[in-house]
Amino acid sequence: MADAARIRASAALVAHEARNGPGVAVVVSAQAGETDRLVGLAAEFGGNPQAGEPYDVIASSGEQVSCGLMSLALAELGLASRVWLGWRLPVRTDGVHGAARITDIAASELGAAIDGGEIAVAPGFQGVTEDNRVTTLGRGGTDTSAVALAAALDAERCDIFTDVDGVYTTDPRIEKRARRLDRISYEEMLEMASLGAKVLQTRSVELAMAKRVPVRVLSSFRAPGEANPGTVVCDEDEIMEKRIVSGIAYSRDEARVTLFSLPDTPTALAQVFTVLAGAGVSVDMIVRSQARSQHAANLSFTVGHADIDRAIDIMRAAQTDLGFADLEAQKELSKVSVIGVGMRSQAGVAQQMFAALAERGIAIDAVSTSEIKISALVPIDYTELAVRALHAAYGLD
Amino acid sequence: MADAARIRASAALVAHEARNGPGVAVVVSAQAGETDRLVGLAAEFGGNPQAGEPYDVIASSGEQVSCGLMSLALAELGLASRVWLGWRLPVRTDGVHGAARITDIAASELGAAIDGGEIAVAPGFQGVTEDNRVTTLGRGGTDTSAVALAAALDAERCDIFTDVDGVYTTDPRIEKRARRLDRISYEEMLEMASLGAKVLQTRSVELAMAKRVPVRVLSSFRAPGEANPGTVVCDEDEIMEKRIVSGIAYSRDEARVTLFSLPDTPTALAQVFTVLAGAGVSVDMIVRSQARSQHAANLSFTVGHADIDRAIDIMRAAQTDLGFADLEAQKELSKVSVIGVGMRSQAGVAQQMFAALAERGIAIDAVSTSEIKISALVPIDYTELAVRALHAAYGLD
Numbered sequence: 001m002a003d004a005a006r007i008r009a010s011a012a013l014v015a016h017e018a019r020n021g022p023g024v025a026v027v028v029s030a031q032a033g034e035t036d037r038l039v040g041l042a043a044e045f046g047g048n049p050q051a052g053e054p055y056d057v058i059a060s061s062g063e064q065v066s067c068g069l070m071s072l073a074l075a076e077l078g079l080a081s082r083v084w085l086g087w088r089l090p091v092r093t094d095g096v097h098g099a100a101r102i103t104d105i106a107a108s109e110l111g112a113a114i115d116g117g118e119i120a121v122a123p124g125f126q127g128v129t130e131d132n133r134v135t136t137l138g139r140g141g142t143d144t145s146a147v148a149l150a151a152a153l154d155a156e157r158c159d160i161f162t163d164v165d166g167v168y169t170t171d172p173r174i175e176k177r178a179r180r181l182d183r184i185s186y187e188e189m190l191e192m193a194s195l196g197a198k199v200l201q202t203r204s205v206e207l208a209m210a211k212r213v214p215v216r217v218l219s220s221f222r223a224p225g226e227a228n229p230g231t232v233v234c235d236e237d238e239i240m241e242k243r244i245v246s247g248i249a250y251s252r253d254e255a256r257v258t259l260f261s262l263p264d265t266p267t268a269l270a271q272v273f274t275v276l277a278g279a280g281v282s283v284d285m286i287v288r289s290q291a292r293s294q295h296a297a298n299l300s301f302t303v304g305h306a307d308i309d310r311a312i313d314i315m316r317a318a319q320t321d322l323g324f325a326d327l328e329a330q331k332e333l334s335k336v337s338v339i340g341v342g343m344r345s346q347a348g349v350a351q352q353m354f355a356a357l358a359e360r361g362i363a364i365d366a367v368s369t370s371e372i373k374i375s376a377l378v379p380i381d382y383t384e385l386a387v388r389a390l391h392a393a394y395g396l397d
Numbered sequence: 398m399a400d401a402a403r404i405r406a407s408a409a410l411v412a413h414e415a416r417n418g419p420g421v422a423v424v425v426s427a428q429a430g431e432t433d434r435l436v437g438l439a440a441e442f443g444g445n446p447q448a449g450e451p452y453d454v455i456a457s458s459g460e461q462v463s464c465g466l467m468s469l470a471l472a473e474l475g476l477a478s479r480v481w482l483g484w485r486l487p488v489r490t491d492g493v494h495g496a497a498r499i500t501d502i503a504a505s506e507l508g509a510a511i512d513g514g515e516i517a518v519a520p521g522f523q524g525v526t527e528d529n530r531v532t533t534l535g536r537g538g539t540d541t542s543a544v545a546l547a548a549a550l551d552a553e554r555c556d557i558f559t560d561v562d563g564v565y566t567t568d569p570r571i572e573k574r575a576r577r578l579d580r581i582s583y584e585e586m587l588e589m590a591s592l593g594a595k596v597l598q599t600r601s602v603e604l605a606m607a608k609r610v611p612v613r614v615l616s617s618f619r620a621p622g623e624a625n626p627g628t629v630v631c632d633e634d635e636i637m638e639k640r641i642v643s644g645i646a647y648s649r650d651e652a653r654v655t656l657f658s659l660p661d662t663p664t665a666l667a668q669v670f671t672v673l674a675g676a677g678v679s680v681d682m683i684v685r686s687q688a689r690s691q692h693a694a695n696l697s698f699t700v701g702h703a704d705i706d707r708a709i710d711i712m713r714a715a716q717t718d719l720g721f722a723d724l725e726a727q728k729e730l731s732k733v734s735v736i737g738v739g740m741r742s743q744a745g746v747a748q749q750m751f752a753a754l755a756e757r758g759i760a761i762d763a764v765s766t767s768e769i770k771i772s773a774l775v776p777i778d779y780t781e782l783a784v785r786a787l788h789a790a791y792g793l794d
Contacts, residue, residue: 004441038462044401045469054472057480058465061458065435068455072442075451083454087484088529132485 003031007066009220011073013161014119016224018079023114025153027124027146028070030062035139038062049098049138056097056126056136060086063123063142071121081119084110086126086134091145093127093135100127100135102144102207105152114153122149143204151211158213159230160200161220166231167192167199169396170248174384177397181246182229185236188246191339191373200233208233236341244342244349245394248387252380254284254333255308256366257315261296261325268322272299275318281307285335285368285375296325300366302377305331333365334383337375338390350374356393362386400428404463406617408470410558411516413621415476420511422550424521424543425467427459432536435459446495446535453494453523453533457483460520460539468518478516481507483523483531488542490524490532497524497532499541499604502549511550519546540601548608555610556627557597558617563628564589564596566793567645571781574794578643579626582633585643588736588770597630605630633738641739641746642791645784649777651681651730652705653763654712658693658722665719669696672715678704682732682765682772693722697763699774702728730762731780734772735787747771753790759783 010028018024030038038058042048047055067083074081089107093100110120124142127135137144143160150158166180167189184192186209190202199217208215218230262268269288276283285302303311312329319327343349350367353374357364362385365377378386391397407425415421427435435455439445444452464480471478486504490497507517521539524532534541540557547555563577564586581589583606587599596614605612615627659665666685673680682699700708709726716724733754740746747764750771754761759782762774775783788794 007442041462041466042469045404045466046473047465047469051469051472053480054465054468054478056465057468057482058462061461064458064461065438065455068444068451068453069438069442071451071454072439072444072448075448076443081451083450083531085454085484085531087482134480134482 006220007031007069007073008076010161011070011077012224013220013222014070015074015077015079017159018119022156023117023119025110025114025120025122025149025155026070027122027142027149028063028066029124029142030066031069034062034065035059049136052097053133053135056134059098059136060123060126060134063125067121067123074119074121079119080117081121082113084120084122086123087128087132089122090132091127091148093129093137095129095131095133095135097133097135099138100129102127102137102148105148107149107152111153137203140201140203143201144207147204147208147211147213147215150213151207155213157216157232158208159216159218160204162199162217163220164199164217165219165222165228166217167233167247169246170387170391171250174250174387175248175391175397177391179396181231183232183234183239184246185239185341186233187236187341187372188339189233191337191370192247192249205233214238242342243340244346245338245340245396246342247339248390248394248396249337249339250383250387251335252383253304254302254335254377255305255311256285256300256302256330256333256377257308257311258298258300258328259315259322259324259326260298260328261291261293262299263323264291264295264297268297269299271322272301272315275314275322276303276311279310279314281311281314285366285377287366287368299324302333302335302366330365330377332380333377334380334386335375335377336383336386336390337373338394339373340394341372343374344371352393353390356389357386360385360389362389403617404428404466404470405473407558408467408474409621410617410619411467412471412474412476414556415516419553420514420516422507422511422517422519422546422552423467424519424539424546425460425463426521426539427463428466431459431462432456446533449494450530450532453531456495456533457520457523457531460522464518464520471516471518476516477514478518479510481517481519483520484525484529486519487529488524488545490526490534492526492528492530492532494530494532496535497526499524499534499545502545504546504549508550537598537600540598541604544601544605544608544610544612547610548604552610554613554629555605556613556615557601559596559614560617561596561614562616562619562625563614564630564644566643567784567788568647571647571784572645572788574788576793578628580629580631580636581643582636582738583630584633584738584769585736586630588734588767589644589646602630611635639739640737641743642735642737642793643739644736645787645791645793646734646736647780647784648732649780650701651699651732651774652702652708653682653697653699653727653730653774654705654708655695655697655725656712656719656721656723657695657725658688658690659696660720661688661692661694665694666696668719669698669712672711672719673700673708676707676711678708678711682763682774684763684765696721699730699732699763727762727774729777730774731777731783732772732774733780733783733787734770735791736770737791738769740771741768749790750787753786754783757782757786759786
């Protein structure tokens with residue numbers, strides 16, 4: 001929710017739903033820039049998400065204000081609503097201030113109010129511990145709050161209004177023929193989300209999957225009543241038209257380190273990542289392969305561009321301890337991924353990928369696979385070409 | 398609390414108290430300008446104090462943020478604190494959103510936390526109804542919140558840090574010889590406050606009087622440990638050195654209307670003020686005197702400068718109904734008041750006042766008296782002269 005005009009537009013969408021369907025609960029985010037402003041205020045006093053309740057008391061006020069504004073905007077449209085702050089329901093969380101997890105939402109009273117004809121307006125992002133101390137869910141927690149409330153209300157659906165009109169087969173800025181998906185499974189959405197298709201927060205998708213809440217992603221920029229089908233994120237079983245591959249995701253922020261001839265002991269891998277984690281370097285892909293020597297392995301892992309030089313230094317410093325023979329790094333890489341629940345039962349998906357890339361002369365630096373995803377590292381300059389090649393190869397155009 | 402520097406300075410004062418005395422609870426206001434900003438946001442959606450809970454949800458967030466900032470500032474000074482928002486204690490109020498009255502504060506848990514060595518940080522201005530809906534106390538409610546919490550905690554004293562260093566015998570801008578009072582009774586403070594010596598909100602003084610909470614007004618601009626005695630507002634019995642007159646107050650915003658020969662019936666007075674109240678004109682002084690005719694009275698009342706023309710029009714329009722013979726008005730008046738609990742038992746206080754004003758050739762337009770106050774209307778240009786004459790006449794220099 002940005003300015004007054006955007007709040008009014010959102011209220012109009014809520015009003016349309018309320019007038020044309022069953023009861024509605026709306027979960028609001030802070031106004032654009034407001035959380036940054038509040039976090040900045042806290043930072044003036046050394047406050048950060050680790051500072052505990054005082055930080056959360058400050059940070060959560062943005063959503064509180066949005067609740068009041070949304071309720072007033074609904075009143076302008078002649079609709080009765082009621083504000084339900086985090087402490088009021090309550091939205092119970094664990095005690096990890098600044099990054100709390102919702103444990104329970106007591107929504108029966110809110111549900112009764114909705115049944116009585118009131119729109120419920122609740123803030124995203126905030127909750128309270130068992131001991132009634134204020135918590136926040138961490139950045140982007142509003143999607144998660146919405147899904148959790150939908151689950152607590154046993155709601156028919158959780159609509160998430162965003163600045164895009166749905167989930168696409170790939171990034172439309174790269175491939176003009178990208179299509180909006182009517183439906184996508186939770187699992188596929190998780191892979192898409194974590195690969196940088198930042199439509200939904202990963203946590204909210206995980207929660208929706210766990211609670212089996214259908215989530216619809218749709219545009220907040222359409223007028224009420226205008227066609228706005230969005231993309232429904234739901235259980236795999238509810239997707240009639242099965243596809244082998246649902247989408248092509250990519251991430252340009254990849255750099256690879258390979259350690260050659262790492263001792264093949266049970267603890268060697270753990271040691272490497274303990275050293276990296278200790279230095280705050282987070283790792284994405286990990287590929288381990290047998291080395292030529294029988295008692296050694298080659299280990300590749302990727303980190304973000306910002307961390308690569310540090311990762312190399314850390315590994316070199318720990319070379320004696322870790323016992324690897326040699327180190328090689330590649331800085332300018334992209335990760336291109338093919339995602340689809342259908343590939344579980346389908347042979348030849350990987351082969352198709354490698355062929356499509358080879359056909360365009362794109363070198364594959366490393367490959368990793370999961371049940372529903374195949375990722376390949378390619379030179380960064382080939383990102384767009386690789387995305388387009390794969391989009392065509394799997395018939396998504 | 399204005400900017401970060403002022404919050405730090407306030408935290409240092411709180412820290413000094415905490416280190417040198419028994420437990421401390423601190424009640425904070427919103428940052429300077431913040432409530433205005435929030436009220437402005439609400440106003441964009443037609444929100445005002447009458448809009449109910451949504452307005453209060455918005456307006457109360459300023460104090461919430463201040464709580465977090467104060468707690469962080471105390472942590473910087475190495476002091477443990479805990480935030481207790483209105484819903485948490487809870488601070489119960491009636492259901493008059495935007496102008497609620499506190500009915501009860503459940504402070505036992507907070508009290509136990511203080512006894513355990515934590516500083517309690519609570520927001521002013523906010524509360525919740527029995528039904529747990531958010532309320533605000535109306536502008537200036539933070540003083541009232543502080544006094545109410547002090548009462549609930551059976552606190553030794555409620556310190557109110559302001560931008561002045563205490564209550565003076567009169568306005569030091571007018572009379573350089575004005576002296577800070579060490580102590581003043583609740584009753585006197587009430588008369589001072591309602592006369593424009595806006596050191597404390599009238600409501601907070603009323604509450605302090607009802608609950609017998611000693612309130613100390615002192616400067617927030619002194620360094621911790623620096624002499625800062627302030628003025629203690631307390632029960633009359635606790636003031637050893639009795640004075641007949643404690644202070645001279647004034648208000649420049651007075652205009653008088655007199656109705657001549659109003660019928661001397663039981664309902665006539667009520668009728669006049671019903672008509673005025675119906676038009677939203679608020680009346681300050683009321684003086685009724687017998688008219689020459691046996692069955693008529695002359696009635697004078699004062700209104701603010703902004704209302705005088707309207708008040709005259711309203712009275713003229715209602716002249717036939719009300720049945721008065723004639724109307725006279727005086728626009729440019731001030732009210733000068735002599736206040737002191739001692740005058741209850743002392744004859745000649747009024748005489749002294751009239752003599753002091755007459756000596757300087759100041760015409761008295763009207764007089765009204767209460768048990769502990771004598772007010773005289775004087776021409777506005779004579780305000781300062783009258784204040785100085787009275788300050789000297791009662792030995793306050």
